[in-house]
Amino acid sequence: MLEVKNISKTFNVGTVNEKLALDGVDLKLNENDFVTVIGGNGAGKSTLLNCIAGVYPVDSGSIYIDSTDVTKLPEHKRARLLGRVFQDPMMGTAANMGIEENLALAYRRGEKRGLRWYITSQERELFRRELKTLGLGLEDRMTTKVGLLSGGQRQALTLLMATLKKPRLLLLDEHTAALDPKTAQKVLELSNQLIEEHQITTMMITHNMRDAIRYGNRLIMMYEGKILLDISGEEKKKLTIDYLLGQFEKASGSDLASDRMLLS
Amino acid sequence: MQLLLAIHGAVATGLLWAVVTIGIFTTYRILDFADLTVEGSITTGAAVAATLIYNGADPFVATLVACFAGMAAGLMTGLLHTKLKIPALLSGILSMIALYSINIRIMGNRANVTLLRLDTVYTVFENLGLSNRNAVIVVGLITVILVIAVLYWFFGTELGSAIRATGNNPRMIRAQGVNTNTMIIIGLVISNGLVALAGALIAQDYGYAEIQMGVGSIVIGLASVIIGEVLFGTKNFMRNLISLVLGAVFYRVIIAIVLFIGLPPTDLKLFTAVSVAIALSLPVFGDYLKTLKKSLREGA
Numbered sequence: 001m002l003e004v005k006n007i008s009k010t011f012n013v014g015t016v017n018e019k020l021a022l023d024g025v026d027l028k029l030n031e032n033d034f035v036t037v038i039g040g041n042g043a044g045k046s047t048l049l050n051c052i053a054g055v056y057p058v059d060s061g062s063i064y065i066d067s068t069d070v071t072k073l074p075e076h077k078r079a080r081l082l083g084r085v086f087q088d089p090m091m092g093t094a095a096n097m098g099i100e101e102n103l104a105l106a107y108r109r110g111e112k113r114g115l116r117w118y119i120t121s122q123e124r125e126l127f128r129r130e131l132k133t134l135g136l137g138l139e140d141r142m143t144t145k146v147g148l149l150s151g152g153q154r155q156a157l158t159l160l161m162a163t164l165k166k167p168r169l170l171l172l173d174e175h176t177a178a179l180d181p182k183t184a185q186k187v188l189e190l191s192n193q194l195i196e197e198h199q200i201t202t203m204m205i206t207h208n209m210r211d212a213i214r215y216g217n218r219l220i221m222m223y224e225g226k227i228l229l230d231i232s233g234e235e236k237k238k239l240t241i242d243y244l245l246g247q248f249e250k251a252s253g254s255d256l257a258s259d260r261m262l263l264s
Numbered sequence: 265m266q267l268l269l270a271i272h273g274a275v276a277t278g279l280l281w282a283v284v285t286i287g288i289f290t291t292y293r294i295l296d297f298a299d300l301t302v303e304g305s306i307t308t309g310a311a312v313a314a315t316l317i318y319n320g321a322d323p324f325v326a327t328l329v330a331c332f333a334g335m336a337a338g339l340m341t342g343l344l345h346t347k348l349k350i351p352a353l354l355s356g357i358l359s360m361i362a363l364y365s366i367n368i369r370i371m372g373n374r375a376n377v378t379l380l381r382l383d384t385v386y387t388v389f390e391n392l393g394l395s396n397r398n399a400v401i402v403v404g405l406i407t408v409i410l411v412i413a414v415l416y417w418f419f420g421t422e423l424g425s426a427i428r429a430t431g432n433n434p435r436m437i438r439a440q441g442v443n444t445n446t447m448i449i450i451g452l453v454i455s456n457g458l459v460a461l462a463g464a465l466i467a468q469d470y471g472y473a474e475i476q477m478g479v480g481s482i483v484i485g486l487a488s489v490i491i492g493e494v495l496f497g498t499k500n501f502m503r504n505l506i507s508l509v510l511g512a513v514f515y516r517v518i519i520a521i522v523l524f525i526g527l528p529p530t531d532l533k534l535f536t537a538v539s540v541a542i543a544l545s546l547p548v549f550g551d552y553l554k555t556l557k558k559s560l561r562e563g564a
Contacts, residue, residue, distance in 0.1 A: 053439070079441030092439070094432040097425070104422075105429055110441035113422035161440075 001201055002029040002052070002169055007061030008225075009047055021047040023225035024061070029169070029203070033232075034195055036212040037205045038244070039222035040252070045205045048222070049171045052203075054078040065168060080110025083162030083200070085155065085175040085191075092158030095147030099138055099157065102146055103127045106161035130160055134190065152183035156190055163194050170195065172204040188215070209241045223251050267524050274520035276397045278513030279404025280465045281488065285512040286411055286505065287458035288485035294419070295431040295451040297345075300356030300482055304363025305337040305456040307478040309463025311370040314377040314473035323385045327464040333370075334460020335453045337363060342449030360478075367475055376474040384468035400469050407465065411458060412505045418454075419501065427451050480533050487536055488512035490543040 004027040011019045021044045029035065037045050051058050054075035062071040065081050086092050093102050104119040104127075124142070131139040134156050138149075146154060155175055162170060172191060176184035192215055195202050206212050212219055218232035219239065228251050231239060284306060291299040309330040316326035337359060344355040371377045389399035418424045429437040430447040438444055459481075467473040492511020498504040519536075523529060 074443075076438050076441050076443045079439055082439075084439045086435075091433070092436055094429045094436055096432045097429060101425060105425060105437065105440050108422060108440070113426050113442065115418075115421045115423060118420055118422050118425040 001031050001066055002027070003064040003067075004028070004048075004052065005062045005064070007051060007058045007063065009044075009051055009056060009059050020225050022051065022058070025225070025227055027220070027227060027230075029201055032199050032201055033218050034202045034216035035204070035218045035220060036216045037203060037220050037222065038207070038209060038212045039228075040248075042224075043222040044225040045222050046173055047225075049173050049203060049205060052169075053082055053084060053171055081168040083109075083165075083167030083170045085158045085162050085170075085172050087174040087177050089151040089154040089158070089178055092161065093146045093154055096145060098143045098145055099131070099149075100124060100127055100142040102157065103130075103161060103164060106164050109165050109167075127164075130164065134160060150183075152179050152187060155179060155187050159187070159191055159194060163198055163200060166198055167200065170200045170202040172202065174205045174207060177207060191215075209244055213239045213241070213244075221247065223248070267521070270520040270524050271517055272397055274516035275513055276400035276404060277466075277469070278516035279401060279408055279509070280462055280469060281484065281516065282404070282408050282509040282512035283411055283462035283465070284459050284481060285485050285488040285492070285508045286408075286415065287455045287462065288482065289489050289505075289508050290415075290451055290455040290458070292486065292489065293431075294428055295448060295455075297352050297431070297448065297451070298356070299338075299341060299452060299455060300353065301337055301341040301359040301363070301452070301456055302356075302459050302482050302485065303478040303480075304360040304367065305334040305459045305478075306463035306466070306481050307367045307473070307475060308337055308363055308370065309334050309460025310467035310473035310477055311367045311377065311463075311475075312460070313464030314379055314467045315371055317379055317382055317384065317468070318377050323383055323387070323468065327385055327461065327468075330464035331457050331461040334463070335457040337460065338452035338454070338456030339449060341456070342452040345452075346445035346448055364475065371473065371475070375476075376472055378472045379468060380471055385465065386468060403465065407461070408509050412502075412509070415454075416502055416505060423450070480536065483533075483536055483540055484515065487540045487543065488515045490540065491515055494543060494546070 004025055006024050006026055007022055008020070008024055009022040011017070011021055019042070025044070025048060037048070039045050047056065050056050052063060054070070054073060054077070058071065062069055064070065065078075070078050084092070094105070100119060104123060107123060128139045128142065131142070136153055136156060138153065138157065146157065149157065159175070175191070176187050179187060188211060191204070194200070202216070204216065213236070217236065219229070219236050220227050221229040221244065229247055284302070288299070288302060291297045312333040313323070313326040313330040316329060317323050340362070341355045341359040344350045344358055345352055350358065368375065385403055386396065386399040389402050390396060394402060419428060426437060426442045427447045427450060430442065430444045431451075434444045437447075463478070466477070488511040489508060490511070491514055492507035492509070493504070495514065496503070496507035496510045498507060519532060522535060523532075527535065
């Protein structure tokens with residue numbers, strides 16, 4: 001359903017900070033794939049997701065979603081097809097607006113926004129039911145400003161917003177990295193539950209190899225703007241952290257100790 | 265008695281400036297865009313209305329046309345910012361400076377247009393037996409109530425809430441499929457439309473349009489926004505809008521009192537700048553006082 005063909009992206013061209021972030025990446029996702037994406041800092045994971053989402057234009061190559069070429073489509077036009085959750089809990093919600101206002105904004109993702117009232121009473125009921133499934137008690141605080149919620153609550157809300165109107169593809173960009181371990185596990189469980197329940201094709205970046213192995217049906221490892229490993233199905237179930245580290249070391253020439261990947 | 269008269273006049277002026285304040289609030293607070301176009305578009309509104317009335321147009325039609333002219337000015341700033349990627353502050357400054365020349369052209373290559381002995385929007389109410397000041401107050405009140413009602417409705421719609429989200433978190437709302445550039449342009453158009461509408465009403469109150477009348481208006485508007493929010497609160501959107509009106513009126517009343525006490529009018533802009541600086545820095549002083557108190561307590 002998603003097809004990335006030979007895309008490359010270089011930042012700060014012509015300066016000392018020139019950085020080849022994506023180096024001819026090819027990737028094909030099947031319907032209902034849940035792909036975990038791992039790799040060290042600067043491997044190009046976030047850039048790949050951002051290029052798919054249209055945040056950055058690609059230098060070359062093309063991106064197809066459901067066989068439609070979206071390479072030239074601006075970010076806000078691709079949004080119709082995509083649900084996104086960011087690393088920074090502040091990023092996915094409007095802090096000065098209420099919980100139900102945020103949900104109503106997300107419920108209209110990719111639709112024309114006119115002069116109708118921002119929410120209907122049926123929607124309010126729907127949102128209340130959906131919030132209840134999060135089990136955070138947010139259903140009783142629908143008009144509370146999102147800025148008053150904790151990071152974990154905000155990420156849970158952002159997840160709900162990203163899936164409220166079922167996206168063709170869900171992009172999770174290290175969405176639990178800024179949370180404490182316990183909350184991170186909860187949000188991750190919730191993500192998994194939503195993805196399985198609604199059968200959403202998903203790409204999830206994580207720094208935690210255990211999570212990358214545990215969740216999803218497919219795993220890709222990136223290194224220096226390329227996809228190094230692409231493992232799925234039965235083979236993925238048998239993956240171990242040691243094996244992944246070994247693969248990474250082989251590719252990178254064992255400068256692994258300096259890398260954040262070890263931390264997880 | 266004289267002070268009461270001065271305050272009476274200040275209330276009238278304040279109500280007209282409340283419309284400017286609401287316009288500035290739309291960009292400064294809702295869109296988080298410090299828009300300096302205002303300094304030019306207020307004069308554009310005045311110039312268009314005055315010139316039309318001078319040439320025999322109906323004052324209500326003239327005021328409406330002035331509003332549209334202001335919208336065009338907002339559109340200009342919006343395009344500079346979103347299409348040509350010029351920073352917000354600079355886009356506003358460019359529009360402001362361009363409008364100076366345009367405004368002189370609108371007024372027929374003159375620096376002012378007088379409305380002496382011509383019918384204005386206030387004449388209708390004066391003919392009903394109201395004094396001039398009371399006519400301005402009535403027109404001001406009607407305008408303010410209409411503007412608040414329309415804005416309260418508009419910012420509650422799907423489109424309006426997308427504009428609010430744009431000012432709050434542009435990345436988030438882009439991810440929800442909203443073209444933030446369009447939202448910024450709509451916000452600037454509304455804001456400058458309101459400001460020009462106010463400019464038209466102010467010119468008809470003064471009895472003339474004058475090329476310099478916009479100078480300092482952004483600071484006066486900001487002063488009113490901040491005074492209103494600090495004194496009357498921002499608990500919800502309606503309360504916030506009403507606070508703006510009260511802030512604008514309160515500001516004019518303070519000015520009237522200060523002038524009555526004997527401050528030379530030329531010092532007014534300094535007075536305004538200082539009071540805005542103090543109001544804007546209140547949070548800093550608040551933090552400073554808190555840490556001071558804390559360290560004193562811990563020290564003791």
